[in-house]
Structure formats: C-alpha cells, structure tokens
Amino acid sequence: MALFNLSLYIFLSFVQNVIDIERMLVVRELSLRLLIIWLICIFLTGFFALVARSIHLHTITSFDDPIIDFVQGAETTWLTAIMKAFTTIGSTAVVVLLAVFALAILLRLQYRAQAILLVSVLAGTGILNQVLKFIFKRERPDFYRLIEITGYSFPSGHTMMAFSLYTILAYIVWRNLRFTWSRVVVVILATVMIVMIALSRIYLGVHYPSDIVGGMLASMVWLIASIAMYQQFQHQRQSKTALSKERKSYR
Template sequence: MRELSLRLVSVWIICILFTGFFAYIARSIHQHTISSFDEPIIDIIQGTQTSGLTSIMKTFTTIGSTTTVALLAVLTIAVLLWKKHKAQAVLFAVALGGTGVLNQVLKFIFRRERPDFDRLIDIGGYSFPSGHTMMAFSLYTILAYIIWRNLRNVWARTGITILAIFMIVMIAVSRIYLGVHFPSDIIGGILASSVWLFASIALYQRLQHRKSGKLQTK
C-alpha cells in the first residue's frame, strides 16, 4: 500500500510539473517570445523536404488522423472486451476520449493560428496544442501500457515500447514537416496529453488496488 501511495504521489508531482511547463509555453506563445525556439527547428525539419519524404510524412499524418485513431480505438476496445479486460477497456476509452475533449478545449482557449509558410497540405482549425500529437501520444502510450501489463515477455514489451515511441515521434514530426504546426504546438500537445494520461493511469491503478484489496478480505 505504501509503495502504491509513493507511486501516486510521484505521478501527481510529475503532472504538476508538466502543467507548469505547459503554462510556460502557453505564456511564451501569448507574449510572442517562442519564435526563437520554433523557427530553428522548423528550418531543420523542413530543410529535409524531398518528394519521397513528403509522401512518407503524409502517410504518418494520415495514420494520426481522427478517422484512423477512431478505427484503432474501436478495434482495441472490442479486443479488450472480448478478452474480458473490461477495466482496461474503460481506461483506454477514458484516456483517449478525455484527450480529444481536452485538445478541443485548449485549442478554443488559446486560438493560435497555424503557420502560414511552406504548408504542404490544406487544413483548418487552430494550432495549439497539436491534436495529432496529443491523440498519438495517448493512443500509443496507453496501448503500450495495456500490452505491457498483459505480456510477460521482456522482448515483446521492449518491442512494443520502441514501436510506440517511433509512431509518436513520426506523427509529431510529420506535422512540422508538412507546415501545419509549430514545434511548440507539439511540445504543448505532449505535455497536455501526458498530464491527462498519467492521471488516468494513476486513478486506474488506485481503483484496481482497492478492488484487489476487497477481494482478498472476502
């Protein structure tokens, strides 16, 4: 019990720190002092543009689209329910659904316009924080977490973790490459989704611990 409590305290401390970092980025955007961070990264990433790489980046952006994420979410929830992992299915739905709602709320609050230079695809809406990045981070992190809990093979766990990181990074970078997001949108998205995701997992672990404790006392 003490170990769980210490773990939960650590998670809440991380959430507070990440919220502080997010607030700092949001403040820098509002004060127009973030360009010294954004512009060099944009120059480096967009400086690698080729026709072949553009096609690859468009593919990763499509993978991170709402339609693809929704299909993967439905499939994952169906598999979890079929495997009788109801609590994990609820965790997955809460993590992903909450991320989507949080992204829309934050976009409405900050209303940052998208970059207006070297845009390779047409897109509307506000820029901060990146919705693709937030959803990709939540989707692949929660998938890795659930698979990690259900697998015991070290190599399988390692492979899933590497794949999750790769997908998150590629989807995030594709948004900068295609000219539809600033790097600060990406960082802000990761921070925002991290807070929601870590809080969701912490609550899930707390409830599961209580449930197992009640079963032991019966």
C-alpha cells in the same frame, strides 16, 4: 529517435513504478503515491504553462524556427509521401478505427477495466485538446504548407491523440508482457508512431514545434491521472477480493 525511445521506455517504467509504489511501502503508501502523482502532474502542467506563455510573448520563435527550417529543409518527394501517410494515420478517423479495434480485442479478452481505461484516455484527450485550442486560439503557421487545414494550432491534436493512443496501448500491452525484450519492442513501435506523426505535422507546415511539445505535455498529464485512477480502482478491487476470500476462510 533513440533518445525519445529511451524516454518513453523510462516514462512507462516510471509511471508503473510510481503508481505501484504502495506494494513497497508499509505505511502512508496511498498518501505518498497520490502526492508523487500530483507533483508530477503539477510539474508537467507548469512546463505546459511556460510553453503557452512563451507563445503568448512571442519568445518561442527562437525554439520553433530552427526546428522548422531543419525539418522542412529535408523535403523530398518520397519523404512527403511518407509524412502524408503518417499524418493520415494520426487523423481522427484512423485513431477512432484503431481504438475501436483495440477496444473489441480487450472486451473479447474480458479486460473490461482496461477497455474503460482506453476509452477514458482517448475521450478525455480529445475533449482536452479542443478546450485548450479554444482557450489559446493560436493560428496555424502561415508559411510554406504542403497540405491545407483549418482550426487552431496549439496544442497539436494529432500529437495529443497519437501520444495518448500509442502510449496507453503500450501500457496495456506492457502490463501483460513478462519479458523485457518484448516490452522494449512495444516501446519502440509506439515511439516510432508518435515521433513520425508529430514530425509529419511540422514537415507538412501545419504546426509549430511548440504545438507538438504542448500536445505531449497535455497528454502526459491526462495519461498519468487516468492510469493512476485505473490503478487505484484495481488496487481497491483486489483488496476487496482478498478480504472476501479471507472472510470465507474463517467460516
């Protein structure tokens, strides 16, 4: 948990710094920024492809089985109740409800660009998940289950939506916070939600660990691309505003 916590914090910091790199460069800043973003996305896509190929070749079992045994070996009545609660929180209905609530707040505060970013990330994640499930058509685990569910397994829809929702909310809040400690709190809360929802899918027997990894990788690619487009839009808008003010000052 602590490692994932730190990883998400570094991820948010890294994305922010990479996308804002033009502020520190004098020449070729746009081209370099786009190059870095493309390289990151290509790397993550390659990692996703590696996981998918391992699933196809059935070599991923050496990764999946020990984790499944460990997670499901911790089964207790009270833990099952907690895991069912987290998997419900990661359901489509709850994600949509939370997204609508967050969207209403953003619109109320007149953060229209960030509202569009939120909708784009979540809608894109949902579509991407369904497309990937249709492509790979991996059957769900056929061993011990605590709940019954239909549909394909790879990548995990709950994980993708949870990762996208809580990471983009953390990113939006992050941009509006000044103090490091408050940013750390946001990252911790987002991390807890993502990790617990992901673990609940393994614990309840409806996903392989590799489904979780694949879901996170796919979401990362879409998140980075979406945030990059958002930052580019903001940069262009600020540049136009600055240029307009400069022209007015000469009149």
